[in-house]
Amino acid sequence: MVLAGPTAVGKGTVAAYVREHHPDVWLSVSATTRRPRPTEREGEHYFFVDDAEFDRLQESGELLEWATVHGRARYGTPRGPVEHSLERGRPTMLEIDLQGARQVREAMPEALFVFLAPPTWEELVQRLVGRGTETEAERTRRLETARTELAAAQEFDVTIVNDDVARAAEELVSLMVDPPAPTRTTTTKD
Template structure:
């Protein structure tokens, strides 16, 4: 496999989603490290910036009014609210990237992935799955920063998210971060001919 795959002739929007704790951010970070030519969308959020976070790199940090304006202008490909904060994907940068003939990658939650499918049915949806349910439980419990009630709620949500895997075009198992990253890049850069991404079943 070449270290820097050539962009496909037809640009493709790929959405990576999966349950909390499955390692979406870790896999995307590995993709960026090994394949810096892959463009990853930067989400907007109304939550406060955490120590070490850089505006425009980790997120675009917006006020509630700025977020409201983007929603009103239909400027978000998807958006959702989590724990009292809103997160979304600005549509213009994604469309601009695809217009250059190069692929774009979104790392978002299940609710957002469903919104993207509705707005951009040509998008390829990739589900990142844990090697097993036990492994996912271990990863979520290993965070150790949440009370048991919160962990139980996260596990219930994660189970519902795992049940949605059948809605996706491809499943990548995160049993090895490097291998999962390479598999994701392969899906990003594979020719789209011969598949009907987003077609109704």
């Protein structure tokens, strides 16, 4: 399963809920060139690498997908751990951005692509401002990117509105157990 959505929609929060309540689901850990936020831990939230190491991973084909996000930091999904999890038959989830989801669709079209949407645009703005981790310029850039990302929701198999973290996470997990037909697109909300 590929989970994507706009900045500040709560992808990381929903993924953390899945990690805590469904340890049978394997969640990929992305590599990134951005600096860690105060609460983030190496190897759990991200693999924090410098530009030279990211270049090496990219050039050697060790990334399933990669992208420059918000015009600044690069993010990518290490290929080996994903393939290992799938080979073992574990439910596997990638929490990535829109650019990465498009690359994974090319590499693994059989995956289920889920778009996590905010209840409203205003709620998305409030979440971004409320977390207080970006400068005003960064927030502006992220909100511009979010408008583009929201417009891409129709590219996904399923859209889940993140109006409640537990409900959204449980719906994600249920989709891994009983995925919809490949051509079906649904939008759900309590």
